[in-house]
Amino acid sequence: MIGGAAHVFDVLAAAFRQEDVETCFALMGDANMNFATRLGEAGCRMIYVRHEHCAVAAAMAYARKSRRIGVATVTCGPGLTQLTTALPAAVRAQLPLVVFAGEAPLKAGWYNQAIDQAPIVRATGAAYLSLHLPERMPVAVRNAFLQAKRERRPVVLGVPFDLQNLIWEGEVDLPVPSKALLPQMAPIPPNPEDLARAAAMIDGARRIVVMAGMGAVEAGAGRACRALAARCDALLATTLPARGLFHDDPFSIGIAGGFSSDTARACFAEADLVVAVGCSLASHNSDAGKLWPGAQVLQIDVDPVTVSQGRVAANAHLRADARLGVEMLSEVVSERSSDWRSAALAKRIATAPADASVFSGEPGVHDPRDVVAALDAALPLDWEMVNSSGHCSFYFAQMPGRPQERFLTIREFGAIGNGISFAIGVAAARPGDTIVMFDGDGSLLMHVQELETIRRHGLNILIVVLNDGAYGSEIHKLRAEGLDDGGAVFGRTDLAAIARGFGLGGETVTDLGEIPRLVDGFAETGGAAVWDIPISDKVYSPVIRRAHPNIGGLG
Structure with a gap:
């Protein structure tokens, strides 16, 4: 029961908490900040990210790792449009999410962030529910959790923020939560x-x-x-x-x-x-x-x-x-x-090695296969591994001794730039564990701002980057086609220095023999760090070779 001078956003926050929402990934704006604040005050752990895409991507990894419904919240207009990469990825990975999104105020004759949000969301394969009747909103929230669970996909709730700010009239009886209504079905035996x-x-x-x-x-x-x-x-x-x-x-x-x-x-x-x-x-x-x-x-x-x-x-x-x-x-x-x-x-x-191809060596940089072998030998088996996307992900997947419950990969939409968000989601789902995220330099730089999120929330995440100074898949494909690769090459950014600038640890690893010492040091101190490992841009994966059999460079 909620009484007194409660606002609609108070009731909405209470409806979410009744659904056992323990963690929410958020970026505030006019159309969701009151709701997010109340949700946090109600006891939900709020992880405030620096980009809306990262809120939903983190919720995806949280859902996969915790086997709960992932929850995120964003504002209206540009806050919602930033989700159009994360939502189809969640749909294809069959991950249940509920996203609270603001909508433009209904009473405004004109609002610069107003947009027809429903078709955008539905085009991604996610569901969109417009909540325009306050009395119905608590039930609609409950039903969104039921729908996300049953259909195994994201459900986005659009709530105009002028309605959120209304005073709730009278007492509030929240509906029966979704967990009390979910069918209790036994496993299906075969005919x-x-x-x-x-x-x-x-x-x-x-x-x-x-x-x-x-x-x-x-x-x-x-x-x-x-x-x-x-x-x-x-x-x-x-x-x-x-x-x-x-x-x-x-x-x-x-x-x-x-x-x-x-x-x-x-x-x-x-x-x-x-x-x-x-x-x-x-x-x-x-x-x-x-x-x-x-x-x-x-x-x-x-x-x-x-x-x-x-x-x-x-x-x-x-x-x-x-x-x-x-x-x-x-x-x-x-x-x-x-x-x-x-x-x-x-x-x-x-x-037998996963890939027995022989490449000519280069001074000052590493073969990515050697990097992964050194990491696999040194990293503790009980640390949580998170694999991103891109050319480097083939190599990082080749750790056959790692158990499934300690390794997360979500690649159904093929987008790079998600690794850091996935690591945040896993860290939220496994707060007592050490998280190791494997990424490429191009992918990390897409959302490098989330290093600040990691530091601010005190997340225990080690980021290991294979740095070839380029978009790895693209340079190899362009070269295979005999085209100029200049548009995919941007030089080896000093990622360790960037990490230190955000207040994290940063190491440039030029000697793979140092990895055991670095692992021991991180195990002792915890915290967060980026290890920048320069790799050869002349080594390409079997995935590239099969797609482009005319590619050269084998030694």
Whole structure:
């Protein structure tokens, strides 16, 4: 109950708090500052960022890491339009968010920040709800949380700020919160006939890969996938977001997709069946169909698909909860002796480099593969890893010994510039942990202002940057096409000095042998820092090489 001279923004803040909102990422403006202030006073942890995009991007990582609904708030007009990169990324990653956005005042005959916000938001794939009736607003807030949870996408609430500032008439009875209304549904078991068909498909295959996605992670199906693979002499793999789910299994070939290792690609080329457990079967997951050219795909999912992102993605389906479906499948498939799962293959998986390409060395700069190997050897296993996007992300994904619960990647929209925001979101979700964010120089510089956010909020984040002085993907693609790369080259900015200017630690790492000492020092002091590591711009990833086979530069 809320009484007295409460404003509408007081009631809105109370409605959000009733939804167990513990953290909100915000940038204030006229159309949301009263709401944000009251939300903070009500006990919600407010993380005030320097750019609206970063508020929603941080909420994305918070949602993925905490498995809660991410919450952000921005003002109207330009505050809302800044979200048009983050929102489609959240939609494609199926992340539930609720964003409180102001709207221009209804009573104004003209307002310079007025814009029709709903079509902009809906064009991203997110939902937009205009809240123009104060008496209905608490229920609308509750329903937004229900919608975000059920549809697994962002819901943006647009509230005119003149309505927010009205005095609430009378007492307030907040509606029953969403958690009391969410259906309590048990996991879906498979249909017996579907199960028999799936088992026959597995029994008839010779080379099988059991591939797990985020649906398998969320259903706790990791152990069941391991058991199924062992029973039918199959290898294990994951999608990129689920990487690390089988990090300690000797027959896990790692990531399936564009970031697959040389060994994984060779194994997938032999496969005649891929069992996709809780996978969305996106194009990148199969490297646009080139990763397993001779394999059928059996999808196990509560929402199976045939066509995904313009291609036939699955040939057969088992509709079921990921864990239950795999467990019951293991009971009915025939057990077979080890053939593919050999000691020689296990050794190859454990020792072969992800990318065996040979490049000519350059003085004064590092091969990014050597940087990642040095970091992987030195960074504690219980530190949280955050991988950004861009050319560098292939290399940072190659840490096969890292468990899935300690590694976050969100790349569904392919935008760079998100890494620092994702790190902030993970730090908010795991406040007692040390966060390590891996990024490229071009990506970090897009939102380098958030270094101040990290310092102001006392977040424990180490940022490691591969600095090639350019937009890495673009220079390699331009060179492959025989075009001038000048527009993508801007020189190696002194990122360590910039970090120190924001009050953070800053190191330029010229000797990789110093990394263990630096890690020990950061573990002792905590805080936040940027490590600027110069890398060669002549080394390119297999992703680039496959897309541009005419590219030169191999030594």
